[in-house]
Amino acid sequence: MKTEYIVLKETVLNNNCPECYSTESLLLSFKQKKSFSKLFIKTKKEVVESMDCKKCETTIFPGRWTDDIERVYNYHKKTINLKPSGIKFTGLFYLIVIVVVIIAVALGIFLLRPDLFQM
Template identity: 45%
Template sequence: MPKKFHTIKEVPLNNNCPECFNNEGLQLTFKQRFKETAFYKSLTQEVAHEIACKKCETTIYPIQWTDDIERVFDYQKKAFQPKSSSFKFKKIFWIIFVIIILGISGTAAFLFFKN
């Protein structure tokens, strides 16, 4: 299953893009991993980040980062507060849960009252 990420924070950077040298296009994005199954959704503490340039629409990989970009990145990374984890069952889980509970209590009532 491919990992899914939610964008938590986007920070525009004033650095020059290593690809097109524009200084208005770079953007640092912080994302948190999000798990979704048929029954639940949950936000994890796994953080991913990406720098991309909006002007030339290129992802700037760490190998291309200049010292300046690295400095700004370190600073932003320290300032970043991940969202706390969350866990939420989907509606289908509760529907099945209720059906099971009703089934169990129905069976129990049947056994109890059958004499």
């Protein structure tokens, strides 16, 4: 099963990086998990969030956030629009279902009315 993340929102923050103290280098991103298989595509409710500094290339974990970063994070978290979670079936799934139904109907006819198949 292949997993991919849908980017819901990415924004550059004007706050100072707690590591290198540069401004406008923090990238806040929210991503939603999506799994692919041959029979279905599943979008999960789970949101992965991360904050990275583009200048010093470090990940800023919540323990290092200042109060200002926390307020901006909470604001941006409220503005994201989640994709609806659920399962979408692929064409291969529907093809398999159709073949199974046709075989079941043919088998049912053969077992219930064997006189139709006698020569």
